[in-house]
Amino acid sequence: MLKSLHVEGATLLHRLSVRTKLAVLFVASLAVFLTVDPFVLGGAVLLSALVFATVGVSFSEGLSRLAWPLVSIGLVAGATAFFETPVHGLVVLFRFATLILLAATVTASTEVGDFMEEITRLMMPFERLGLVNAADIGLALGLVLRFVPEISTRYESLREAHAARGLPVRPLKMLAPLIILTLKDADMIAMAIDARGLRRH
Amino acid sequence: MSTRDLVLTALFTAIIIVLGIIPPITLAFVPVPITAQSMGVMLAGCIIGAKRGALAYLLLILMVAVGLPVLSGGRGGLAVLAGPTGGYIAGWVVGTFVTGLVAERIVRETQGGARQIAGFFLASIIGGIGVVYLMGTIWLAINTGMGFVAALSANAVFLPGDILKAGIAALAARAVLVGYPLLPQRS
Amino acid sequence: MEIRFADCSIRYGETVALHPLDLALTERRIGVIGLNGSGKTTFARAINGLVKPSQGHVTVNGLDTVADGPAVLGTVGFIFQNPQNQLILPIVADDIALGLKSRGVGKAEVAARVEGILMRFGIEHLARRRVHALSGGETQLVAMASVLVTEPDILILDEPTNQLDLKNRKRVIDTLASLDEAAIVVSHDLSLIESFERVLLFHEGRLIADGIPGDVVKAYEAVALC
Numbered sequence: 001m002l003k004s005l006h007v008e009g010a011t012l013l014h015r016l017s018v019r020t021k022l023a024v025l026f027v028a029s030l031a032v033f034l035t036v037d038p039f040v041l042g043g044a045v046l047l048s049a050l051v052f053a054t055v056g057v058s059f060s061e062g063l064s065r066l067a068w069p070l071v072s073i074g075l076v077a078g079a080t081a082f083f084e085t086p087v088h089g090l091v092v093l094f095r096f097a098t099l100i101l102l103a104a105t106v107t108a109s110t111e112v113g114d115f116m117e118e119i120t121r122l123m124m125p126f127e128r129l130g131l132v133n134a135a136d137i138g139l140a141l142g143l144v145l146r147f148v149p150e151i152s153t154r155y156e157s158l159r160e161a162h163a164a165r166g167l168p169v170r171p172l173k174m175l176a177p178l179i180i181l182t183l184k185d186a187d188m189i190a191m192a193i194d195a196r197g198l199r200r201h
Numbered sequence: 202m203s204t205r206d207l208v209l210t211a212l213f214t215a216i217i218i219v220l221g222i223i224p225p226i227t228l229a230f231v232p233v234p235i236t237a238q239s240m241g242v243m244l245a246g247c248i249i250g251a252k253r254g255a256l257a258y259l260l261l262i263l264m265v266a267v268g269l270p271v272l273s274g275g276r277g278g279l280a281v282l283a284g285p286t287g288g289y290i291a292g293w294v295v296g297t298f299v300t301g302l303v304a305e306r307i308v309r310e311t312q313g314g315a316r317q318i319a320g321f322f323l324a325s326i327i328g329g330i331g332v333v334y335l336m337g338t339i340w341l342a343i344n345t346g347m348g349f350v351a352a353l354s355a356n357a358v359f360l361p362g363d364i365l366k367a368g369i370a371a372l373a374a375r376a377v378l379v380g381y382p383l384l385p386q387r388s
Numbered sequence: 389m390e391i392r393f394a395d396c397s398i399r400y401g402e403t404v405a406l407h408p409l410d411l412a413l414t415e416r417r418i419g420v421i422g423l424n425g426s427g428k429t430t431f432a433r434a435i436n437g438l439v440k441p442s443q444g445h446v447t448v449n450g451l452d453t454v455a456d457g458p459a460v461l462g463t464v465g466f467i468f469q470n471p472q473n474q475l476i477l478p479i480v481a482d483d484i485a486l487g488l489k490s491r492g493v494g495k496a497e498v499a500a501r502v503e504g505i506l507m508r509f510g511i512e513h514l515a516r517r518r519v520h521a522l523s524g525g526e527t528q529l530v531a532m533a534s535v536l537v538t539e540p541d542i543l544i545l546d547e548p549t550n551q552l553d554l555k556n557r558k559r560v561i562d563t564l565a566s567l568d569e570a571a572i573v574v575s576h577d578l579s580l581i582e583s584f585e586r587v588l589l590f591h592e593g594r595l596i597a598d599g600i601p602g603d604v605v606k607a608y609e610a611v612a613l614c
Contacts, residue, residue, distance in 0.1 A: 002218075005268040005278045025279065068276055069284040076285040076345055083351045092345045096285050103279030107268040115267035135490070136207060140260055142477040142486075143211035144218070149520040150472070151212075151219045172226065172369055175237065176376035178219075179248060182212055184381055185473055189212075190205040192474035195438055195466045196535065197458065198490045199204055 002148055004112045005065065009056040013109040018118040021106045028102050032095040038087060041094035048101035055108045062104075069100045116141065139198065143189070151182050206253055209383065213249050213257040214264070217241040221273035235362060238273040240370045242293050242333060243325035246300025247308075247374035250385045255298040262290060288340020292333035300328025305387050310378065317378060321371035329370070330363050389449060389541055389570045390414050391435055396444035398430055405430040407594045408444065413572075419581030419601065420574040421608055422590035429469075431590060432544050432574050436464035448542065465540035465569075469547045471531035472519070480522070480530050481506070481515040487538045505537040509563060525556025529563060542570045549577045578605055 013021070032044065052062065073096040081089025120134045127134050158174045158181075193199060221238035241261075245254035261271060262282070270277035282290060303324035308317050334356050342352040378384060391413040398406040406427045422428045433439040434446050437453035437460045446453045453460045468474045477483040481502055488498045506512045509529050514522065522530060528548060535543065548564065549557045561580060564571060573581060581587055587604040589597035589611075597607035 002269055002271065005270055025283075029283065065278070066280065068274065069280045072284050072286050076341065076347075079351070079355055080345045080347050083347050088346065092285070096283070096344075099283040100280045103283040107278035107280065110268065112267050112269065119263065119267070133202075136202070137260075137263070139476070140207055140211040140214075141264065142482070143208065144215045144260065144264065145478040146476055146519060147212060147215040148218050149518070151215050152222060153520075155219060155223065172237070172373070175220075175244075175369075175373040176380065179216060179244070179373070179377050180380040182216055183209060183249075183377075183383060186205060186208045186212055188468065188470065188473040189476060190203075190208045191438060192466075192468055193204050193208065193476060195436060195461065195468075196474070196487050197461045197538070198476070198486055199207075 002145060005107050006111050007056050007108045009109070011054055011056065011109065013051070013055050013105060016109075018110055018114050019121075021110065022118070025099075025102050025106055029099055032098055036091055038090045038094060041091060041098065044098040045094050045101070048098045048105070052101045052105045052108075055105055057104075057108050065104055065108075066100060070097070073097060073100065136199070139193075147182075151178070154178060154181055209249055210253045210256045210260065213245055213253070214260045217245065217257065217261055218264075218271045221271065225273070235366060236273045239363075240329075240366045240373075242296045243300055243321075243329035243367055243370035244373060246297045246302075246328050247304045247321045247324055247370060247384070248377050249301070249383050250305055251298045251301030254301045255294050258294045258297050262294065265290075285341055285344055286337065288344075289333055289337035291340070292336030295336060296328045296332040298328070299332045300324045301384075303327050304374075305385055308378070308384065309386060310382055314375060314379075318371045318375045321374040322367055325367035325370050326364070329367060330360070389416075390447075391542070391572075392445075392447045393434075394445045394447070396434065396441040396446050398434060398439055399442040404593050405439075406434065409595055411588075411595065411598075413586070415585040416570045417584040417586075418570075418572045419584045419587040419604075420572060420590065421576070421578065421581065421587060421604070423612055426590040427593040428574050428588075428590045429546060430593075431588075432546055432572065433466075435542075435544060435572065436460055436466050438466065462538065463541050465535035465538070465543045467528075467531050467535055467543065467545045467548060469550060471527050472522075474531050475519045475527065475534065478518055478520070480511075480517050480519060483519060484530070484534045484537050487534060491538065501537055505533045508536075509533050523556065524552050525559055528552065528556070528560050532563065536567075536569065540569065542572065543567065544572045544574070546574045547576065548573060549575065549580055578608075 032041065035041065057065065073093060077089045077093035080092045116138065120138065123132055123134045123137065126132045155174065155178055158177055159169055162169050162174070217238060220241060221236065223237045225236045242258070245257050249257065264271045265277050265281055266279060268278045272281065304321055307323065308320035334353070338349065338352045338356060341347065342349045345352070393409045393411040395408050395410060396406070397404065397408040420428045420432060430439055434441060434453065435448065437457050440454055448460050448463050451459050451463065475483045477486055484502050484505060485498050488501060493501070506515055509532065511526065511529055511533065514526060514530060519530070545564070548560055552560060564573070575581060582601045584601055587599065587601045588595055589604050589608050591611050596611070597604045
């Protein structure tokens with residue numbers, strides 16, 4: 001469950017630091033708005049598609065990853081073409097396609113752990129201002145990953161309990177019991193975190 | 202932030218992720234299937250309140266950003282955030298906060314059931330639909346040059362389904378309020 | 389080790405969970421028994437400061453649970469009744485390491501100590517396993533490891549054999565017997581405490597019997613079955 005979208009590999013992109021990749025993505029997100037030439041932007045799409053192809057995501061896997069964002073930009077580009085001009089629609093399509101391909105490349109070539117470390121580093125200035133606590137973010141993330149399978153199992157047992165009593169299985173009926181049962185554990189989990197001294201500041 | 206608040210926030214993020222795994226429900230009179238996850242903004246605001254709810258969504262977006270497939274249909278990664286619909290995702294955080302803020306002010310544990318449900322419904326409409334649409338549309342309009350009104354009208358397809366979701370979320374939030382009240386109350 | 393309750397009582401609002409209690413504990417194996425709601429869990433939680441006295445004091449090796457809260461938490465480890473709620477990271481070894489990391493222990497030492505505790509419990513094979521996928525007995529052992537890795541002097545276990553099958557129950561009992569640390573065990577499982585040095589019986593928030601297992605269990609049967 002919750003298998004990361006990272007793809008194993010040792011390509012140049014895998015070896016680049018997270019910070020460099022994020023910086024390139026950020027610069028690209030500004031750069032695509034500097035031009036309205038569909039040929040230049042079309043070239044950018046091709047280039048980023050080539051880059052994405054080098055990280056080792058299989059064609060079918062790449063398609064399924066990009067399907068949803070591509071459909072959404074397709075709709076938006078279509079609407080733009082309809083309300084503005086077809087060239088305008090094409091520009092929107094190419095801009096976002098470039099960004100989505102580059103973003104998917106960063107995701108596929110970066111491990112979750114490295115990403116978290118970089119985020120913790122980026123949080124440091126805010127931590128110094130007393131706005132966030134980087135250790136708390138890590139702890140919260142760990143808690144989510146720990147309890148997703150637990151809650152998922154709980155949903156299954158609620159479903160089975162309904163079926164066993166001959167009640168129709170309506171996912172929405174199980175929403176409230178699922179939430180109550182889960183949040184009721186919060187006190188015990190919080191007590192355990194304090195008892196184990198896991199939040200020393 | 203107390204340890205309990207931290208845990209409630211993280212558990213709610215986990216609940217939102219699990220809601221994305223539950224198969225979507227198709228209803229006869231709504232064109233698009235309803236995913237339980239898309240009610241998350243309304244549920245988080247109405248159940249754990251403004252601050253913890255918004256933090257739960259920040260945590261969820263952090264997980265999307267680092268490449269975990271936590272959104273319904275196994276979506277995740279920076280590609281989701283980089284698309285033209287990124288404004289809606291930012292809208293989740295603010296929308297949850299506003300939903301919570303409204304709910305905290307108008308729903309009381311001492312009220313009757315109908316009033317509580319009505320309060321949660323109103324909060325969900327304002328935060329879960331109003332704020333999310335507004336932020337999503339502004340982002341969309343800026344990035345496509347489509348014009349605000351045209352972009353706003355693109356939302357109309359989703360409105361009936363979202364109003365229905367607000368109703369379901371209100372019922373669920375009221376059931377949780379009875380079973381295990383967590384919503385902070387302020388005057 | 390020395391745990392001392394000095395005129396300590398605990399109230400939750402109007403309810404008195406623990407009536408004023410004076411007590412000194414120095415034994416290495418102490419059992420705590422009583423009916424549900426008798427105050428035994430409150431008593432156990434008062435020892436590591438999870439529950440603060442409404443009146444009086446609790447001290448552990450001279451440290452006050454209120455004034456020296458963090459130091460007491462470092463001295464007394466606590467295993468909860470549902471240990472799955474106590475393991476908060478997805479992977480076993482990461483969870484065990486967390487207690488050390490948050491105490492500022494360096495990376496290399498963390499790795500060595502985690503490995504050491506896993507070996508001590510004979511559960512090295514669980515290191516990279518998902519917490520969610522552990523059996524009840526494994527969860528209990530990992531929870532014990534995650535607490536003992538920070539080297540507390542005293543371990544409190546709340547119903548450690550609850551819901552375990554016979555095989556896992558034996559495993560937990562054997563592990564418990566081999567601990568060098570002092571242990572206080574809250575349990576309904578009377579055979580678990582029969583070899584202990586001292587047993588306390590709580591009833592309606594009061595300590596009503598205190599002595600060797602045989603006598604106290606008889607007193608328990610008298611109040612429970614009357």
